Amino acid sequence: MSLTFAGLPFYDGIPDDAHAVILGIPYEHGASGITGQAQATTTIRDAGTWEDGIDELRRYNIYDLGDYAYGTRKLRKAIQSAPLSVVMGGDDSINICVVEALARIHGGLQIVSLDAHLDVFDPQQELNHASWLREAKERYLTKESPVYVAGVREIGTTKANLKWCRCNGVTSVGDDLTVLNGISRKRPTLLAIDIDSIDPSFAPGVAYPEPFGFTSREVLSFVRSFLVSHNIVGLSITEVTPHRDINDTTAKLANRIILHSLMIWATVAM
Numbered sequence: 001m002s003l004t005f006a007g008l009p010f011y012d013g014i015p016d017d018a019h020a021v022i023l024g025i026p027y028e029h030g031a032s033g034i035t036g037q038a039q040a041t042t043t044i045r046d047a048g049t050w051e052d053g054i055d056e057l058r059r060y061n062i063y064d065l066g067d068y069a070y071g072t073r074k075l076r077k078a079i080q081s082a083p084l085s086v087v088m089g090g091d092d093s094i095n096i097c098v099v100e101a102l103a104r105i106h107g108g109l110q111i112v113s114l115d116a117h118l119d120v121f122d123p124q125q126e127l128n129h130a131s132w133l134r135e136a137k138e139r140y141l142t143k144e145s146p147v148y149v150a151g152v153r154e155i156g157t158t159k160a161n162l163k164w165c166r167c168n169g170v171t172s173v174g175d176d177l178t179v180l181n182g183i184s185r186k187r188p189t190l191l192a193i194d195i196d197s198i199d200p201s202f203a204p205g206v207a208y209p210e211p212f213g214f215t216s217r218e219v220l221s222f223v224r225s226f227l228v229s230h231n232i233v234g235l236s237i238t239e240v241t242p243h244r245d246i247n248d249t250t251a252k253l254a255n256r257i258i259l260h261s262l263m264i265w266a267t268v269a270m
């Protein structure tokens with residue numbers, strides 16, 4: 001393996017004393033058309049320069065578990081091995097594995113997704129990164145488990161998509177991130193950040209950029225307050241597409257969102 005994330009210790013296997021783990025799923029077979037997301041786990045790790053590690057994180061048992069293949073039992077065990085699991089994609093469909101793993105050990109899991117796209121197309125027709133949320137919800141969550149999506153601005157959301165959302169407890173909150181502060185603070189929560197939720201001027205390295213996204217600062221300040229107030233058990237960052245990036249801007253952004261998240265999480269959870 002190249003550098004570990006932020007110089008964290010590499011753990012080969014499933015740890016039993018981890019406070020948090022980070023791992024990658026270099027998978028892009030859920031991408032439609034433009035691929036390259038599988039390269040992101042390496043690029044995001046390499047977008048830091050901390051061979052010696054970050055002091056604030058070294059006080060805790062936070063391990064980089066390396067990369068895992070999509071859909072394996074080993075991956076599930078890895079995601080389940082700590083109170084907080086940070087997962088780097090890969091295309092957005094890797095969240096199906098994350099939701100499966102977390103839902104099996106956390107009853108009443110809720111999902112908060114930041115995404116330019118709703119991702120609720122019918123998985124029966126095509127199971128990919130544009131249908132992952134529906135697949136994950138129908139397969140692994142109960143009807144009562146709420147799902148919130150922020151930042152959706154794609155052109156092409158169909159009436160059938162919206163109807164499915166209405167009938168299945170999926171709420172699109174537009175671009176008002178403050179709404180999310182009002183959702184259940186107790187429920188175990190997966191925060192799934194598709195990097196294309198952020199404006200392409202900050203995150204150019206994505207397959208399907210959409211204008212009018214969040215600023216990078218908006219997302220950082222949201223993540224900071226949300227991590228402090230809510231019961232986060234999983235954080236995923238997906239859709240970084242290195243060959244479309246400019247000067248590693250997007251990989252660096254993903255790297256820093258994870259890094260700040262781990263630091264704030266360590267401060268409040270420990």
Ligand SMILES: [Mn+2]
Binds near residue numbers: 116239
């Ligand atoms: Mn997206």
